[in-house]
Amino acid sequence: DTGVSQDPRHKITKRGQNVTFRCDPISEHNRLYWYRQTLGQGPEFLTYFQNEAQLEKSRLLSDRFSAERPKGSFSTLEIQRTEQGDSAMYLCASSFSNRWQFFGPGTRLTVL
Amino acid sequence: AQTVTQSQPEMSVQEAETVTLSCTYDTSESDYYLFWYKQPPSRQMILVIRQEAYKQQNATENRFSVNFQKAAKSFSLKISDSQLGDAAMYFCAYRSAARGTGNQFYFGTGTSLTVIP
Numbered sequence: 001d002t003g004v005s006q007d008p009r010h011k012i013t014k015r016g017q018n019v020t021f022r023c024d025p026i027s028e029h030n031r032l033y034w035y036r037q038t039l040g041q042g043p044e045f046l047t048y049f050q051n052e053a054q055l056e057k058s059r060l061l062s063d064r065f066s067a068e069r070p071k072g073s074f075s076t077l078e079i080q081r082t083e084q085g086d087s088a089m090y091l092c093a094s095s096f097s098n099r100w101q102f103f104g105p106g107t108r109l110t111v112l
Numbered sequence: 113a114q115t116v117t118q119s120q121p122e123m124s125v126q127e128a129e130t131v132t133l134s135c136t137y138d139t140s141e142s143d144y145y146l147f148w149y150k151q152p153p154s155r156q157m158i159l160v161i162r163q164e165a166y167k168q169q170n171a172t173e174n175r176f177s178v179n180f181q182k183a184a185k186s187f188s189l190k191i192s193d194s195q196l197g198d199a200a201m202y203f204c205a206y207r208s209a210a211r212g213t214g215n216q217f218y219f220g221t222g223t224s225l226t227v228i229p
Contacts, residue, residue: 040221042221045217095215100159102159105156
């Protein structure tokens with residue numbers, strides 16, 4: 001499978017715990033995006049990388065959220081001290097330069 | 113920021129019939145892209161069709177076509193000969209074509225399409 005992959009697919013955690021998600025983009029894609037999707041809503045942009053550089057962050061990305069793409073390949077999104085409001089589907093997408101984005105299957109986070 | 117509006121939360125269509133999903137957007141830019149993505153239940157987003165704003169000709173992809181009205185900032189999706197597999201949430205999305213931007217997508221809230229056998 002050469003599409004965008006995300007791990008884990010589902011994560012249940014208790015409030016206050018830290019969680020980390022991983023995204024593996026399509027191999028030749030230099031851009032990687034993180035989105036958050038809550039029930040009944042469209043995806044909302046969180047942050048974007050070009051190669052290893054994080055070039056843009058949404059105001060939705062509070063200081064409890066951090067994302068990395070250390071070698072310009074896979075990316076991780078960490079949420080510290082999770083809150084119930086963090087419960088959502090976290091989507092990763094990748095693209096080659098400014099072409100259209102291919103989405104992964106998402107990680108569904110439930111914070112109890 | 114750009115906004116994308118999908119005013120139809122839910123739509124239904126008889127199998128083999130035609131349905132049109134509406135989308136409007138607000139932008140001050142002249143160069144951009146518009147997309148329709150499909151998200152089946154518990155499955156990932158799939159690109160259905162895209163339109164470059166500089167092109168006057170409406171995009172077509174098999175049974176899927178768009179009606180792009182740039183002046184009206186309208187971008188509707190027509191699905192012809194609807195099939196059971198078309199049932200999904202459909203999202204309209206906008207992306208700037210301006211250089212130097214991250215080209216993030218702005219999504220609408222989606223339209224849930226039911227196909228009735």
